[in-house]
Amino acid sequence: MASDSSPKPAARKQAKDLRSARWFGPADLRSFGHRSRAMQMGYSPEEWQGKPIIAIVNTWSDLQPCHAHFKTRVEDVKRGILMAGGFPVELPALSVSESYVKPTTMMYRNMLAMETEELLRSHPVDGAVLMGGCDKTTPGLLLGATSMNIPAIFVPAGPMLRGNFQGKYLGSGSDSWKYWDELRAGKITEEDWHGVEGGIARSYGTCMTMGTASTMTAIAEAAGMVLPGGSSIPAADSGHIRLASESGRRIVEMVWEDLTPQKIQTRPAFENAIAVAMAMGCSTNAIIHLIAMARRAGQDIGLDDFERASRKVPVIGNVRPSGTAYLMEDFFYAGGIRGLMDRIRQHLRLDCLTVSGKTLGENIEGAKVFNDDVIRTTDNPIYGEGSLAVLKGNLAPDGCVIKPAAMDQRFLKHSGPALVFDDYPSMKKAVDDENLDITADHVLVLRNAGPQGGPGMPEWGMLPMPKKLLKEGHRDMLRLSDARMSGTSYGACVLHVAPESYIGGPLALLKTGDIVSIDVAARSIRMEVSDEELARRRAEWVPPPVRFERGYGWVFTKHIQQASEGCDFDFLRTDFGAPVSEPVIY
Template sequence: MTTTKKPADLRSARWFAPDDLRSFGHRSRMMQLGYSEADFMGRPIIGILNTWSELNSCHSHFRERAADVKRGVLQAGGFPVELPSLSVDESFTKPTSMLYRNLLAIETEEQIRSHPLDGVVLMGGCDKTTPGLVMGALTAGVPMIYLPAGPMLRGNYAGQKLGSGSDAWKYWDERRAGNITEEQWQGLQGGIARSAGVCMTMGTASTMTAITDAMGLTLPGASSVPAVDSGHQRMAADCGRRIVDMVWEDLTPDRIVTEAAVRNAAIVAMATGCSTNAVVHLIAMARRAGVDLTLDDLDALGRTTPLVANVRPSGKDYLMEDFFYAGGLRALMKQIEDRLDLTAMTVTGKTMGENLEGAKVFNDDVIRPLSNPVYREGSLAVLRGNLCPDGAVIKPAACDPKYHVHEGPALVFDSYPEMKAAVDDENLDVTPDTVMVLRNAGPLGGPGFPEWGMLPIPKALIKQGHRDMLRISDARMSGTSYGACVLHVAPESYVGGPLALLKTGDIVRMDLPARRLDMLVDEAELEARRAAWKAPDPRFERGWGWMFSRHVTQADKGCDFDYLERGFGPAAGEPEIF
């Protein structure tokens, strides 16, 4: 460890060291908590930002992991303090956890700025907690390390390996078709999520922790360790030990999250079969770090990065536990290291290349070689056209190839309840060529950009044996989902984007190789529809939703708040202490 700071240089010293009335008060209140000056004076004070909640099953083990982190901090000579943070859980939050990602980012930034913290350990994992915590910590600027929750154990029912999310969608369609009994459905319900931890598919949670790992913000390979593996406890303690050294080294996030680190993260995301949600979160994280990552950048990387992680939903056979046993993220990155910038700095104080030394693949069907990828191109593709001039996203490897070039009549729904009622009507006028469209489901229209984009296959088609069709929306889709779903249409229909002008019966054409999505409607007719369009009523009249509605950016810009982006103005400095 190269020490660049002395105890007097610590940020916390400005709270506790001066011989004045204010610092007397700070020291006195620490003593009120039962601590002596020997506990906190001259030691790095480490904030443990814990997103544990009794309504967040992904983080149900975080009480114990916080204790493991504290053990590591104390062993390294630091002083740990745990701060509860907003637990943006995916399972129970309505209308969508995405509505609150930026609230977690704001809370994280202000928790760090306003308290005597020299460094922080960020404890997250469930979908929005990773970007929310990282976005806030990047702006706050103190040394930080990310502790991923880890994936849960493989699901199991009647000898079948189950993947959370992916198999829920799959078997729900079978139940709607009458192929699943009530007893089987209950068995699936009890077997699909068997332990603490995030979804064990390569959904949004594992995608975002892998991105953070590849960005250099976790201990090497930490994102792959299963939540209930004893190695996860050891990793948590390692995080506590390492953050103390990072404080003395003054290893701040601006030295880690560079353009090279962001590019590494994007390439790794493509190679893993990442969630489409990665687009929104990675762009937002990059912009917080001052890196101008665009949809076009991601599409270019998607065209040249093969998918090598054979993990559901983009892969066919395996889950995150299998990925871990096959070598985990370090092994995958070793497979593609010639595409990465190995000089990028990481939280270890070493380069990415040094962190990957000795990494090996133990099952080359789970982590494929470049010569035998799951899919020749990466996980995501960005479409443009007169339906989405600012872009839309699709996951090519997760949809039926016959829809890669497709033309058909639109069936348009203005709300999720309208769509939900229609798809269960066995007399719905729909064919396999129909293009289902849901609008008013974007950042403002949803509200909050809900995961409604995997529109259910109409029951009429399910009973005919169909399991995929082209679907388009300005919503997001769960990272555990699959199918020919075009998402994140920008600008969204709620603000008058072209999707608002589409009518049932209009012909829609998608050409995935050409990256095009268009409605085949005459421009004069579109102008007439545009002139007749009326803005919908506001979704919120007060509170957080009101604030969100006035400041959230569109999907192609990451859905951060405009006043939090780097270009808006300098970040507030440390508060004055009087």
């Protein structure tokens, strides 16, 4: 690859050029107040004078199990900052816990992004260490830091240890769904179920399957925002402590180099991120978050970029749910993200600059793979194409997504009658009815679950298998919605249908009994209904009632974009106005 097209750091800053110097440097009354208040907290001027002030944006909370170690890990980041001659300040931010936040964390990704941007803008800081990892925290933190565009580095929470039950390894989410279906089918006991419950989450850290958390941290590294190899280190490994300290040391140098996110996050960097996501067997959520992240950086990444990568980059990460047996702990010790990137280097732009100050090619130089079954070669993939496929047709003119590597392959080309539900409770009640009139050839449909309709596009897209079909021995069927699904989920689930039904997208016109057809190889999806009949149904369509009348929910539904656009707020687009405006210091 060429090595002369990547952006280069500017000349090193001087102490007088630091952003924080505007707060602390002048010999005036306002700076007197800033200095005296720092001294009020017990800091001597020698501790901050002439040094980069580094914000540590920490998403720890008592209701964020994935980030439980951040309460102490932040001290390791501070240690690194102090070692490098910086001055650390911790700024807590919204934790957005995937396990607990309702109706969905997707409602609050953009709130975290706005909070991060404004925390960095409003405080006297020169650079930022972003501490996240649970699904929405990675894109939320990076969206805000990118818009603010001061030097920033991301510290992933890391995946938790493998789960265990009756001598078997358990994977977050994936085995929850599997054993829940077995319980509903009468194949395991309540006692077994409680054993799974107690054994599936053994340590702090994010899901140890290739869910959205590990997908997004890998994307962050591939896009250049994480130190080499950092995205796959298990949370409980001592190497994670060293990563935190090293990130603290590195951010100080990044400030002096003025190495900002928008110098790193070029279009080729995001193309690298897409290639890595496809090779890892990524979460379907990758599409939404990566489009939003790229567009915040001024890069016009869209569904077509994912489709191109899907056709040429195979899945080589043998990690559940796309893979057969392994978990993130196995992936890391087999060579991790550096090993995987080395094996797809022909699909990467190796000249892209990263937070290390080196190119991606330099970061993966010397990478090795120690288990060829965990990280396959491109000649022996888990799946011959990329993790995700983008489908389009009269049901989804702006696109939808399916995860072919993690489904029963007989549904790759399928036609069947739709069974349509307008809300989750009625769907859930129906699938538990053992007398439900349904076969494995039906297409189970949920609508009004998109960005506005959900509200917030909840992870309802892996619609539960009807109990009747489970007892008949079926474990997959074609399911269709404008919702998302967890990256730990699996099955023949068509997701992110755009435009969503709540705003009158074609999915709103589908009726029970209509034939739905998909052809993944042809990248097509359609309902077998004439244009004339669809026009008649549209004329009769009545919009659903509003979801919110006040507050953040009202802002969300008024300004959220569709899944195909990244679900960012329209007023946060770069073309809406200048992304950065420095505060007046008075």
